[in-house]
Amino acid sequence: MKKSIADIMAIRESMQSQIILRDNVDAEKEIHLIVGMGTSGINAGAREVFNALVDYVEEHELKGFRVTRTGSLAGEGHEPVLEVRVPGKDPVVYTDTTVAKAVEIIKNLAK
Amino acid sequence: MYRTHILVCGGTGCHSNNSGKIREAFEEQIKARGLDGDVCVVGTGCFGLCAVGPIIIIYPEGAFYSCVTVEDVPEIIEEHIVKGRLVERLLYHEKALGNKAVHSLAETNFYKKQTRVALHNCGVINPEKIDEYIARDGYQALIKCLTEYEPQQIIDIVSASGLRGRGGAGFPTGRKWQFAKNQVNDTKYVCCNADEGDPGAFMDRSVLEGDPHAVLEAMTIAGYAIGSHQGYIYVRAEYPIAVERLKIAIAQSREYGLLGKDILGTGFDFDIELKLGSGAFVCGEETALMTSIAASLVPVLLSRRSRACLENRPSSTTSRRTPTSLR
Ligand SMILES: Cc1cc2nc3c(=O)[nH]c(=O)nc-3n(C[C@H](O)[C@H](O)[C@H](O)COP(=O)(O)O)c2cc1C
Numbered sequence: 442m443k444k445s446i447a448d449i450m451a452i453r454e455s456m457q458s459q460i461i462l463r464d465n466v467d468a469e470k471e472i473h474l475i476v477g478m479g480t481s482g483i484n485a486g487a488r489e490v491f492n493a494l495v496d497y498v499e500e501h502e503l504k505g506f507r508v509t510r511t512g513s514l515a516g517e518g519h520e521p522v523l524e525v526r527v528p529g530k531d532p533v534v535y536t537d538t539t540v541a542k543a544v545e546i547i548k549n550l551a552k
Numbered sequence: 553m554y555r556t557h558i559l560v561c562g563g564t565g566c567h568s569n570n571s572g573k574i575r576e577a578f579e580e581q582i583k584a585r586g587l588d589g590d591v592c593v594v595g596t597g598c599f600g601l602c603a604v605g606p607i608i609i610i611y612p613e614g615a616f617y618s619c620v621t622v623e624d625v626p627e628i629i630e631e632h633i634v635k636g637r638l639v640e641r642l643l644y645h646e647k648a649l650g651n652k653a654v655h656s657l658a659e660t661n662f663y664k665k666q667t668r669v670a671l672h673n674c675g676v677i678n679p680e681k682i683d684e685y686i687a688r689d690g691y692q693a694l695i696k697c698l699t700e701y702e703p704q705q706i707i708d709i710v711s712a713s714g715l716r717g718r719g720g721a722g723f724p725t726g727r728k729w730q731f732a733k734n735q736v737n738d739t740k741y742v743c744c745n746a747d748e749g750d751p752g753a754f755m756d757r758s759v760l761e762g763d764p765h766a767v768l769e770a771m772t773i774a775g776y777a778i779g780s781h782q783g784y785i786y787v788r789a790e791y792p793i794a795v796e797r798l799k800i801a802i803a804q805s806r807e808y809g810l811l812g813k814d815i816l817g818t819g820f821d822f823d824i825e826l827k828l829g830s831g832a833f834v835c836g837e838e839t840a841l842m843t844s845i846a847a848s849l850v851p852v853l854l855s856r857r858s859r860a861c862l863e864n865r866p867s868s869t870t871s872r873r874t875p876t877s878l879r
């Protein structure tokens with residue numbers, strides 16, 4: 442169907458959140474959130490934490506954020522583990538992360 | 553919404569190395585494991601490192617896997633997608649960095665210091681989806697030109713930018729457009745030279761395969777600037793993937809009303825047709841190119857000179873490489 446200029450703008454708006462994950466930001470400048478997804482991490486809900494973070498980035502079209510998975514992060518017995526690396530600062534490791542906590546963390550970082 | 557994007561290179565280099573099968577294998581296995589609501593598989597254009605293809609990039613990590621085979625697919629899904637561990641042995645290893653594994657394309661020595669302009673969508677979007685092009689600001693320049701600028705203003709901007717033809721001669725593009733605009737004639741043409749006869753050169757192919765809408769958008773802007781309503785892309789038949797993606801792109805643009813009559817309700821008409829060349833090197837030269845286009849348009853024998861001018865109408869031939877630099 443033929444589109445109007447407003448239609449094109451609407452497509453742009455709605456599609457942007459779908460491809461924001463493919464943004465290749467400079468690795469040294471981006472905020473990096475790493476979720477430990479070893480077997481015990483997954484059992485404790487690491488996948489839900491990872492999903493919540495990715496959803497947050499997409500929904501809010503956050504630029505300069507990268508959410509990644511990794512095998513296992515130190516913190517045995519206190520999974521899910523979330524490591525946050527902000528450029529120029531020491532990495533911070535959160536243990537016993539919940540979805541709510543993770544969302545709180547990324548919300549604060551995005552401010 | 554998808555949380556993982558698996559980008560599989562669908563450029564000619566990787567394609568001839570079986571990347572089509574790799575993409576199918578990913579699609580099948582993602583589906584079989586019930587991950588298809590969470591993970592999308594995207595065929596893209598060339599990533600630019602064809603020698604280490606087939607290449608796969610997985611987001612959100614941006615993990616860059618090279619020399620992937622169909623047999624590697626189950627391991628990538630199991631390890632990376634399900635368990636979240638990068639498959640180290642498939643990560644690209646950079647010789648210049650002491651064979652260290654490079655985690656993303658942007659970290660390779662080749663790309664580290666580059667900002668991609670003409671190729672900024674290649675390897676990022678699915679070239680067969682116009683919506684992904686639009687998401688990356690595609691057709692914004694056309695909208696701006698049609699709604700905010702008079703044709704002369706566009707030519708002035710191109711002239712002031714200093715952009716020069718990329719087909720080899722380096723002729724100032726703004727001046728070429730000005731000549732074409734100044735011609736008083738009811739019919740003018742925009743010709744895109746995508747013959748790419750230069751042996752071993754694949755920059756045109758990369759853009760045509762990876763970002764075809766960029767070519768269509770740029771030609772439409774050129775048409776508006778010089779007062780033309782018809783464009784031709786002269787592309788060699790030896791580029792079957794490029795031809796296929798261009799056909800898809802043209803059909804999508806027509807459907808959206810970005811080509812054809814009354815584009816986006818602005819009253820401007822412009823359409824584009826493909827002409828396939830048979831790969832004679834000389835046909836990349838502009839008068840030969842126009843002769844070749846005109847020959848298939850007008851079946852009768854015309855004098856060489858009149859054919860060269862496309863039925864005696866003024867034409868502006870611009871290399872494929874030039875307009876995509878207009879962004
Ligand atoms: C033998 C010969 C082959 C050429 N082949 C090409 C070609 O494959 N692609 C191209 O863009 N220009 C080619 N050119 C240059 C074109 O004649 C022309 O200068 C160019 O398409 C103009 O576009 P531009 O002003 O954007 O550079 C060739 C020229 C000669 C003499």
Ligand code: FES
Pocket residue numbers: 561562563564565566567597598599600601602603605606607
């Ligand atoms: S064709 Fe795949 S990287 Fe060039």
